[in-house]
Amino acid sequence: MKKYTKTHEWVLLQGMEATIGISQHAQELLGDVVYADLPSVGKSLKKGEILCSLESVKAAAEVFCPLTGTVKEINETLNDNPEIINQSAEADGWIVRLTITDASEFEGLMDEGAYQTFCAAHQ
Amino acid sequence: MSDSKELKKTPLYEEHVRLGGKIVDFAGWLMPIQYPDGILKEHEHVRKTCGLFDVSHMGEIWISGPQTLEFCEYLIPTNVTKMKFGEVCYSCFCNNEGGIVDDLLLYKKEEKRVLLVINASNIDKDVAWVKARAEGFDVAVENASAEFAQIAIQGPDAEKLVQPYASVVLCEIDFYHFVVGRVNGIEGIISRTGYTGEDGFEFYVNPDAALPLWRKLIELGAKPAALGARDLLRFEACYMLYGNEIDATTSPVEAGLKWIIDFDKNFFGKEAVLRKMEQSSGRKLKGFEAVEKGGIPRHGSKIWIGDKEAGVVTTGNKSPSIDKIVFLGYVPSTVKNGDIVDVEIRPGKTIKAKAIKTPFYRGSVKTKKKS
Numbered sequence: 292m293k294k295y296t297k298t299h300e301w302v303l304l305q306g307m308e309a310t311i312g313i314s315q316h317a318q319e320l321l322g323d324v325v326y327a328d329l330p331s332v333g334k335s336l337k338k339g340e341i342l343c344s345l346e347s348v349k350a351a352a353e354v355f356c357p358l359t360g361t362v363k364e365i366n367e368t369l370n371d372n373p374e375i376i377n378q379s380a381e382a383d384g385w386i387v388r389l390t391i392t393d394a395s396e397f398e399g400l401m402d403e404g405a406y407q408t409f410c411a412a413h414q
Numbered sequence: 415m416s417d418s419k420e421l422k423k424t425p426l427y428e429e430h431v432r433l434g435g436k437i438v439d440f441a442g443w444l445m446p447i448q449y450p451d452g453i454l455k456e457h458e459h460v461r462k463t464c465g466l467f468d469v470s471h472m473g474e475i476w477i478s479g480p481q482t483l484e485f486c487e488y489l490i491p492t493n494v495t496k497m498k499f500g501e502v503c504y505s506c507f508c509n510n511e512g513g514i515v516d517d518l519l520l521y522k523k524e525e526k527r528v529l530l531v532i533n534a535s536n537i538d539k540d541v542a543w544v545k546a547r548a549e550g551f552d553v554a555v556e557n558a559s560a561e562f563a564q565i566a567i568q569g570p571d572a573e574k575l576v577q578p579y580a581s582v583v584l585c586e587i588d589f590y591h592f593v594v595g596r597v598n599g600i601e602g603i604i605s606r607t608g609y610t611g612e613d614g615f616e617f618y619v620n621p622d623a624a625l626p627l628w629r630k631l632i633e634l635g636a637k638p639a640a641l642g643a644r645d646l647l648r649f650e651a652c653y654m655l656y657g658n659e660i661d662a663t664t665s666p667v668e669a670g671l672k673w674i675i676d677f678d679k680n681f682f683g684k685e686a687v688l689r690k691m692e693q694s695s696g697r698k699l700k701g702f703e704a705v706e707k708g709g710i711p712r713h714g715s716k717i718w719i720g721d722k723e724a725g726v727v728t729t730g731n732k733s734p735s736i737d738k739i740v741f742l743g744y745v746p747s748t749v750k751n752g753d754i755v756d757v758e759i760r761p762g763k764t765i766k767a768k769a770i771k772t773p774f775y776r777g778s779v780k781t782k783k784k785s
Contacts, residue, residue: 322642323454325732326739328709344760346710348453348646348731351760377452 295406360391424470441535456643464569465639473537508683512690563624568614589780611651611777652773701772709759
């Protein structure tokens with residue numbers, strides 16, 4: 292199941308593995324991504340901590356970790372082709388896979404409908 | 415956002431909205447920062463074919479009267495007498511502290527009529543500045559910003575695209591020269607200038623003619639490009655941006671603009687410029703390339719040499735043309751090409767960067783012929 296945060300990350304949870312990226316909406320706001328500063332595999336992060344930063348031609352944006360866990364895998368393709376985030380923010384442009392420790396944190400996130408409403412209200 | 419003052423619109427505002435431009439407040443103007451294709455695509459159009467910019471927010475000042483040229487010699491550090499009629503020069507207004515009030519283009523039109531083109535953000539300040547300097551000269555200073563819309567067509571294909579619709583032979587207009595002519599029947603100033611590092615023209619026309627001219631150029635194949643691409647293009651070409659590379663505290667010499675100054679003549683602010691040179695502020699604007707990953711230095715990022723804070727970044731970005739993270743910054747004038755510095759990319763994190771020669775990229779822009 293896929294859920295969203297108020298800081299515009301998406302999380303796809305499969306068992307205790309969470310795939311994380313930024314939303315299509317966030318991608319549009321950010322503009323052309325030219326650099327992704329990815330975390331190292333094995334890094335432990337708490338919910339709400341900075342997961343990584345993305346640089347667009349306009350500005351830098353921080354991506355926050357939506358759930359507590361350990362980085363299991365990073366999307367290495369983004370090192371050379373960060374524009375994948377623009378082309379496919381919610382699929383091929385995933386940023387990390389996290390082994391999470393507390394699945395209940397996922398409950399607090401927004402489903403797609405709630406997220407769309409949230410975005411519309413914050414235009 | 416300045417909500418106290420009503421934001422200004424160029425004659426092309428509705429067209430930008432229609433084209434899907436993302437509108438921002440730029441120096442009190444509602445301007446597109448990008449169109450739906452995005453900044454990188456717009457950048458690519460300009461570098462490879464041809465892009466079209468609305469730069470109608472730029473300010474214009476007419477100086478006219480018997481002492482026009484004499485006054486201009488005093489007003490700016492560049493030698494105006496040596497210029498031909500129909501020639502343009504890049505220059506600046508120097509303040510009394512050795513800094514820069516604004517940078518500008520001067521169009522030497524006639525003996526008694528000269529046009530200055532200034533930054534949108536500085537129009538009121540500049541008009542007041544020029545009027546104050548004009549005291550005692552037999553000249554009239556007129557803020558003509560509302561008289562002109564300005565459209566820039568930039569890119570290697572600009573000339574061949576416009577020529578069939580131009581009343582003049584474009585290849586006869588040298589770089590930094592202009593003529594009065596028509597494009598698709600629309601009369602205005604046709605100037606071989608730009609802010610992208612590519613060949614191209616800037617058209618100064620009546621605001622009513624802006625939309626038909628814009629649409630014609632789009633129909634001919636020029637792609638709309640906005641402020642985001644413009645900033646990236648000018649940055650790669652290492653052109654100054656007022657408020658970034660230059661301001662009231664930076665001297666033209668530190669900024670690498672000594673070439674615009676004629677020290678053999680008298681001009682306002684000359685003593686201060688000389689004083690600043692003698693005191694040797696000890697810093698200069700230099701180009702750098704990141705040699706380590708980690709992020710992109712931005713305007714205001716600190717530069718370190720060893721454990722000493724040694725300077726500041728004026729503009730930084732990833733250059734799509736050379737596929738490198740590069741930046742401009744003020745550093746001690748002892749820094750040479752090849753030297754390594756540390757630059758902050760966010761508080762507490764620095765990366766290594768190497769001083770390199772500028773500009774970062776040289777496009778199709780013509781060079782000025784020596785007269």
